[in-house]
Amino acid sequence: MSTTAQPLPAASLLQLIWLASPALPVGGFSYSEGLESGVDRAGVATENIASDWLSDQLQLSLARGDLAVIAGAIPAWRNGDLVKIKALNDWVLQTRETSELRAQAEQMGRSLLEWLRNHHSISDAQLDACAQLPPTYPVTFALAASPLIAGVPDCLTAYAFGWAENMMQAALKSVPLGQSAGQRILARLATEIPVAIATAMALQDHERQAFSPMLAILSSQHETQYSRLFRS
Known part of the structure; x- marks a missing residue:
């Protein structure tokens, strides 16, 4: 049997690209996930520091959560x-360490669910089940990806790259940085995403983590930051 990976059907590939797009109307562009507070209070003032910050967040937070x-x-x-869906959704809600991070997960989850109602790939029963959770963004994204003829790693790649693009744009605005610096940061994150996905795929339920204490502190401080561009 051939071990060569088969290309995704064009329709599934386009759907994944669509889901990864920062233009998706779920509000991802309005959050910095603590980066803006890092700029204000933790010395994130250069391209290299911002690049290291996002790389660490990818591997220590996103991959394990x-x-x-x-x-x-x-x-x-x-x-x-x-039952599994509810347990995963509850875990996301219970492990968001600040009100801003939890509000982001909830708002983006609701917005993506409303977006899905305008499409025909998800059944009414699944939409209703998701709405009753109430949904968080990772769990709703999984629902959006579930009907596609795509492996789980491909779906995780789309999610991670969408996150990377949003965070790179947040760095451009808040550090601030130029477009070339942003592209260098995105190139680095793109090379590291496969490692993050391998980590995520290997984790058992009891091994998931949401422990980033400095990020939680900075996120809490962001709630009262004097001047802000972002909602988190």
Whole structure:
């Protein structure tokens, strides 16, 4: 049997690109996930520091949290395992360490669910089940990706790259940086995303983590920051 990976059907590839787009109307562009507070209070003042910051966030936070949740939620949606879905959604809500981070997960989840209602790939029963959670963004993204003829790693790649683009744009505005610096940061994150995905895929349920104490402190400080561009 051939071990060569088969290309995604064009329709599934386009749907993944669509889901990864910062233009998706879910509000991702309005959040910095603590980066703006890092600029104000933690010395994130250069391209290199911003690049290191986002690289650490990818590997220490996203890979061990949201990506691992999505890796479990996609097969759960495909198998109709609503008990698993609720457990994953509850974990996201319970491990958001500040009100801003939790509000982001909830707002983006609701917005993506409303976007899905305008499409026909998700059944009414699944939409209703998601709405009753109430949904967080990682779990709703998994629902959006679940009907696609795509492997879980491909879906995680789309999610991670969408996150990387949004965070790079946040760095451009808040550090601030130029477009070339932003592209260098994005290029670095793109090379590191496969490692983050491998980490997420290997984690068992009891191994997921949401422990980034400095990020949580900075996120809390952002709530009262004097001047802000972003909602987190």
